[in-house]
Amino acid sequence: MKKTFPKAVFSCYEPVSDERIRSFFAGDDKSFQPLYHFERAQVVLSLDSDFLLTEPDSAVHAAKFAEARHIENPGDHMNRLYVVESGFSVTGGMADHRLRVQSRLIGAFAAALTLELKAQGLRINLPVKFGELYGNHSFDRKWISALAADLVENINKCLIVGGPHLPRPVHELVYMMNIALGGIGETLTFSERQDTLKPSHYDSRIASLAKDGKISSLIILGGNPAYNAPIDWDFAEALKKIEHSVHVSQYLDETSRLTEWHIPQAHNLESWGDARAADGTASIIQPLIAPLFGGRGKVEVLKLLATGREERDYNVVRETWQTILGGGDFENRWRKVLHEGFLDGSASTSVTPAAVLDEISFPTDAAGITNPEIVFRPSPALYDGRFANNGWLQELPDPVTKLAWDNAALISPRTARELNLKNGEITRFEYEDHKLEIPVWILSGQADFSITLPLGYGRTSAGRVGNNVGSNTYAIRRSEAPCIATTSRIYGTGKIYIPANTQDHNSMHGRPIIREATLKKYKANPEFARELVEHPPLKSIYPDHDYSKGYQWGMVIDLNRCIGCGACTIGCQSENNVPIVGRDQVSRGREMHWLRIDRYFTGGIENPRMVHQPVACQHCENAPCESVCPVAATVHDKEGLNNMTYNRCIGTRYCSNNCPYKVRRFNFFNYTGRMSEIVKMAQNPDVTVRSRGIMEKCSFCLQRISRAKLKAKKEGRRVADGEIITACQQACPTKAIQFGNINDIESEVTRWKKIDRNYELLAEFNVRPRNSYLAKISNPNPALISDKPVAG
Amino acid sequence: MSGETAHIEPPLAGGVQTLGSITEKISSIAERKAPRLWYLAFGAAFSLLLVLIGSIGYLVFEGVGIWGLNNPVGWGWAIINFVWWVGIGHAGTLISAILFLLRQRWRTSINRFAEAMTLFAVCCALIFPAIHVGRIWVVYWMFPIPNQMAMWPNFRSPLLWDVFAVSTYFTASLLFWFTGLIPDLATFRDRAEARIKKIIFGVLALGWRGGNRQWKHYELAYLLLAGISTPLVLSVHSVVSTDFAVSILPGWHTTIFPPYFVAGAIFSGFAMVVTLTTIARKIFGLQDIITINHMEKMNKVMLLTGMMVGYAYSMEFFIAWYSGNIYEQFAFINRAFGQYAWAYWIMISCNVFVPQLFWFKKLRRSIPVMFTASILINIGMWFERFVIVVSSLAQDFLPANWDYYSPTIWDISTFVGSFGLFFTLFLLFIRFLPMISMAEVKGVLPQADVHYHEAGGERG
Known part of the structure; x- marks a missing residue:
């Protein structure tokens, strides 16, 4: 091209660019792609990096990270994750220790950590005056020293990752630390990129x-x-x-x-x-x-x-x-x-690129009430806005906020108090003549005076689905501060707009829903998850089904591997022709997802921990839905599945009322009636497209089970373990979902069900779910454990 | 009823009544030109009925999504209205059947009225389960109709029990009401002047001549029907309560529900009878036939049943605490102090506090007080069903599912419209049929006593 058009200018603009994590090395003409090997890292520190979800290669990272976190026996090892971040990300939700720090201060934090690492005996060449500049900080010293000690102890087996939106000097320092900690070649390698055009925020x-x-x-x-x-x-x-x-x-x-x-x-x-x-x-x-x-x-x-x-x-x-x-x-x-x-x-x-340490300087003054910082982050679903016309993604609840069809300025409870903003209040952000109006959403765990503005919304020409959904936060995004910025003025307009969200209550109210323990407690009592609930003997007046012949399907979800990203929800939606219902219906609580991810906060209001739990039909053996249906439209089959007969359903909704998990979904309107031809083509031909007035729910991908059974029958054999993969299982980047024949004692799912962390949700009601969960295990640093779970 | 008992029991009809005056007074209501007020009331009621028809039409066209339902709240106003109307439909058959069996002769002046109210209330009630389903056009699948698809209903489902319980109750109530009407229909036939009326009442009177054998058979049939209806009064609301009690939902899964629901139903049924009779006796000048004594007796029943439901409310709390079940405990604490606390306290105020007024004889016999109280009790009983249905569903086991339910304009219009149906039927009833059982009222007049003419004689 350059030959054909010698006078042409070539430029590559990327609104969400990761250029800074690969082009800070010596010799500006080359760029190096860092490859993180989370599977080899015992200790991982994320500096404002959401490597598990919104950053490039996140699916690979999540898979590797989950491998290093997987445990099956109390004796197994698992990794430890420290996260220092301003917003609350999915990665932060997986953290064993999470520290809320404004994005602008991440550099100063990294400097303080470097000094601490040096103090603990690591060889790092730092510029003179470094200690003077960054030694006197206000971060939690105990936290930093415990973290440094943990890193030093796991030398060669630790990894520090910086968020791509952080300024270049932070990445230089992160690289220095990774070198000093012996991670290069172990947990961190580089491949040389041969880009002709480097994507950039800045090329104007x-x-x-x-x-x-x-x-x-x-x-x-x-x-x-x-x-x-x-x-x-x-x-x-x-x-x-x-x-x-x-x-x-x-x-x-x-x-x-x-x-x-x-x-x-x-x-x-x-x-x-x-x-x-x-x-x-x-x-x-x-x-x-x-x-x-x-x-x-x-x-x-x-x-x-x-x-x-x-x-x-x-x-x-x-x-x-x-x-x-x-x-x-x-x-x-x-x-x-x-x-x-x-x-x-x-x-x-x-390759191992040579490190450089420029004149680095980091801001050390925290943003306060007069000048809160603004952090632009890609939306977990719409990314930079390119997927705005995709209804599946618009309707996928944000893994952290659970907002769908809308974005909002995310602020901590304290920020809201001090800025005098109510939840959902439309707030005006001004910078010079640029203005943005967006509702605020109070999110626990957000750093104080740090406001996250998700990108990708407010499109005007995206298409039928994506037009005028949410607020366009690019409206105040400037080239000199594309990621971490400030504004000249922020004030509430007094108007309230509650964005559609799928979860109103964030606390588990002390109920044993997501069961978790620290690694230490788990080792002391491997059966802790089941022992959390006491109940009378579970007896039913109905005789048991006979499964002595054939198959019996079951599922296990490992909460320790689940990061809560929502890929399973979308996988299920595409496989099972789950309709998109739109903002109005979602805000009325009528989303149709067969598989949803519940997100709870535990701990304090300002700085909680976050836990996720995918919940689909649990295919109860004593299914409360089955007995109450007056027309027998939901019935048990010979393989233990709880099936919906759509044609038989008259829509009394009693089954949904009586479902303790509330996983049944009702077609309140004819959501599928006005599909365009092209959308019709996108429907899975193996799955009935449902119409108005009937109930639907997870079928354990019955169509896949049938297909595998037919194939096996033709070949004169039984269905092999692993032959049936449900859509959610297939989509899960961390392999947190296991499905198979629980009659087969050799099967993977049976092996998972035998793991001591296995528990059934709400089993005390004698519903006998076929779906079970493996309790979540955290691995906090013993040096920090006496503290509250997270210090902020 | 005379002599000694007369000192204890005030006469059941006031003023100077003869057998002839009773016939004249009650028949003439249907025979003379309707008062202007009737036309006004009928116009209003019929307009509301059109609102109901319109709302149902739109519902069938668009789907139950026009209501405020969501996930988790799969049942809303429709089911509340159903239970409420069925509850109201209790007093009628109770007054007729149980009081008849217990020889409570004060029932005679209000039983017809109350029975009609029962039928119309059950009509209103039956609309809701039929229209609240997702696919209204196949609602008949609830019935065990043999078909080529070999589909059969699921007899484990309380909704199916409901279908049978309520339809049986409706059929029995209708027969009971109609049987009671036969002698009066004959009276109407005999007094009719227009040929068309003669034919219609002639057919409806089933050849009644008032002969001795006819009376003998009639009274036996009536007694048998009363005997059949009595258990139904208790069973229908017990079965309705199993719609909730059989589920596993905290706040629904309660063994106290059947008696509690029956008490509540009688409570609300009497409240509705009081509301309607206070209006009707005023408009048609029936103060002498439906006397203040009758009204007082109904108020006493409300005082009793009000305290029964109050006991049930407190017992639910006790059991929730005593069970040690955290979900159960939350459900009840949440009712009183959670997002629907306002509804809970409306219920408690109306159902528990208001009836306490009837401890005082003066208030018990005051028409304005009882009218206001009866309306408040009806409101309270509606909220009782609201609290049960909505607060339990909205916040159940997993907090991630919790949501808030609020009705839409269509929920409200359907409910308001159901009053249109009720009052249209009721106004047609009082316009064209004897609203008080002439034959039975005559039976409690002193003249009916075989020893009436022997002054001071004992009753035979």
């Missing part, structure tokens, strides 16, 4: 050149800068000065509406392409379907621009791979890569 060249009238034609490949560029670029205004502009995009979005031309881009599932994973492994993107709306692949557009030739993306990709795979026997090797999905052995070799 296009906007400034356009304003000066120096750009005659602009081609925007993907992205949506008219919506998400920093407000001071004034991208929309800049675009007007450009004579010809083209937007190649999957959606007719805010940017497409301003450009002269819009080229419909085919979706990744409709086009050929290739990509590299974080570790450099090359893979081929293969389409699942021909472009539905005649879109063109990105590769095709680039090829056309560079060569002037129109070429099918398939041919372009093959051409590229001919150079990668070499000439000999290309066809076979190409097919092998297509079959496997990636090219084995193509990962970059691990």
Whole structure:
């Protein structure tokens, strides 16, 4: 391209960029991708990093992290996680120790920790005056010293991760510490990136050149800068000065509406392409379907621009791979890569970049009531806003706030008190002439005077689903402070707007719902989870079902592995044709998710801990729903499943009232009646699409069970263990869900059910759920354990 | 009833009544032109009935989502209204059947009235379970109708018991009411001047001539029907209570429910009878037939049953504490002090405190006091069902599910509309049928005593 257009300017803008974690090394021309090996880390410290959910490669991180946390016997080891953060993230929820620190102070915290590590005997070369500048801090000294001691004790087996939104010097310091702690090559490796274009928050060249009238034609490949560029670029205004502009995009979005031309881009599932994973492994993107709306692949557009030739993306990709795979026997090797999905052995070799320590300086003054800090974070569901037109994601409750279809400024209870803001009060944020109105949401565990503003909402041209949902927080996002910022004024407008949320009550009220213990207590009493509840002998007046022949299905969910991300909810929704009901219905408490994630706070109001529990139909053996249905629409089957007969259901809702878990979902309206043809095509043909007036709920993915049974029958064998994977189990990044035949004593699910932490929720009511949970274990530092769980 | 007993028991009809005056007074209500007030009332009631029809129409068209229901609150106003109307429908058959069996002859002047009220209240009640289901068009699947799909209802479900209990109760009440009407219908037939009336009342009177054998059979039939109806009074609300008691929900799962519900039903039923009779006796000048003594007796029943429900309220708390079950304990503490505490205290004030007024004879015999109290009791009994249905569902086992339920305009319009149905039927009843049992009132007049003409003679 550069050859074809020598005068062209190439720029890559990324609203949520992780550039700072990979480009602070010596020699600015290269960037290095850090690869975290959580599975090898005994002690992990996250500095404002939500590595388990909203950051790149989070699914990989979550899987590896869960591996290091997995325990099956009291003798097993598990890792320990310290989190220092301003907002409350899913990662913070998994922490054994969590410290609330404003994002602007994370650097000072890292400096204080470095000094403490040095004091505890670690060799770190620090600039002079470092101790003078950062030694006198107000962080919890006992916490830092216990953390440092823990890190030093686990040298070579610990890992410090910094959030990608933190300034570059923090990452330099984090890297220094990782080197000093011997993590390089063990828990942290790097692969060299060969980006031609580095994504950046900061590259404002296009906007400034356009304003000066120096750009005659602009081609925007993907992205949506008219919506998400920093407000001071004034991208929309800049675009007007450009004579010809083209937007190649999957959606007719805010940017497409301003450009002269819009080229419909085919979706990744409709086009050929290739990509590299974080570790450099090359893979081929293969389409699942021909472009539905005649879109063109990105590769095709680039090829056309560079060569002037129109070429099918398939041919372009093959051409590229001919150079990668070499000439000999290309066809076979190409097919092998297509079959496997990636090219084995193509990962970059691990490199150790040289560290630099610039003149680093960190703010040490905390934000207060007059100048609260603002932290822009990507939405866990919509990310930077690109997924705003996806109803599944809009309706997925935020794992922490449980808000759906809305974003809100997240503030701590104390901040709300001192700023005199009520929950749901529409609050105005002003910076120069830029204004944002957004409801506030009081979130326990948020650092005081640190306000999290989730990105990705308030789209105006996202589509039928995503338009005008929530508030557009880009409205006050400036290029010089894209992540951690301040405003000139914040005040409540007195108007109340309660965003739709799926959980009103955050406390377990002392009930044994999510059962947890520290590792120490678990070792002392491995049966603690079951012993938390006393009940009379559980006897039923009805005879037991006979399962001596055939299968008997069951599920176990390991709360120690679950991070609460909600991937299971979406997996289930897509598998089981669960309808999207919209903001109004969600705010009325009518969301249809068959599998929901309950989130509770434990501990104090200001600084609690967070625990998650996925809850779907528990497929009770003595199901309270079955006996009360007047028309026998919900019945037990021979394999222990509690089935819904949709056609038989008349919708008395008694089953739902009598369900102690409240996992049944009722079609209050005809939610599926007005589906467009394209949405109809997206429905799973193996699952009935439900209509108005009937009850539905988790079926343990009955259609998958049937398919596996049919296959086994044809092949004259029994269904093998692991052959049936439920949609939630498949989607879970941490493998927290186990499903199978509990008649089979060899099966994985049976093995899990025998783990001493296994308990059944509300078993004291003799409902005998087939779904059970493995109690959550935390692993606090004994040096900090006498304190309250978290010091803030 | 004369002689000695007359000193203890005041006469059951006031003024100077003869057998003829009773016939004249009661028949003439249906025979003369209706008063303007009747037309006004009928207009208002019929308008409300149209509101009901409109609300149900929209419900069928759109779905039960138009109501305020949510997850976890799967039942709301519809079920509350159902239980409330069924409760009101209790006094009628109770007054008729049980008081008949117990030879409480003071019932005669109000029994017809109360029976009609029962029937119309049960009509209103029956609407709600039918329309509250998700798929109204297949609600008949609740009945055991043999069909080619080999589907059969689930007899373990209390909702099915409900179907049988309430429909049996309705059928028995209807027969009981109609049987009681036969002699009076014959009177109407005999007095009718228009040919159409002669035919209609002639058919309805089933050939009644008032002969000795007819009376013998009639009284035996009536006695048998009373005997059949009596257990039904107790069973129907016991069964309705099992809709809740059979579940596992804290606040519903309670063995006290059947007697507690029956007491509450009688309580609210009498309250409704008092409300209606105070109006009717005023409008139609029936003070001599439905005397203040009758009203006082009903107030005494309300005092008694009010205290029974008060006892049940406190006993629920005791059991919740005594059970040691944290879910149960929470459910009850939450009722009194949680998000629905306002509803709970309306219930307690109306159902427990208000009836205490009737300890005082003066208040017991004051029409304005009893009218106000009866309305408050009806409100209180509605809130009792609200508290039971909603507060238990809204906050049950897992706090993550908890939600707040509030009704929509359609919940309210359907409930208000059900009064339209009730009053339309009631006004048609008092317009066209004998609202007081002439034959039975005559039976309690002194003239009916076989020894009436022997001054000072004992009753035979």
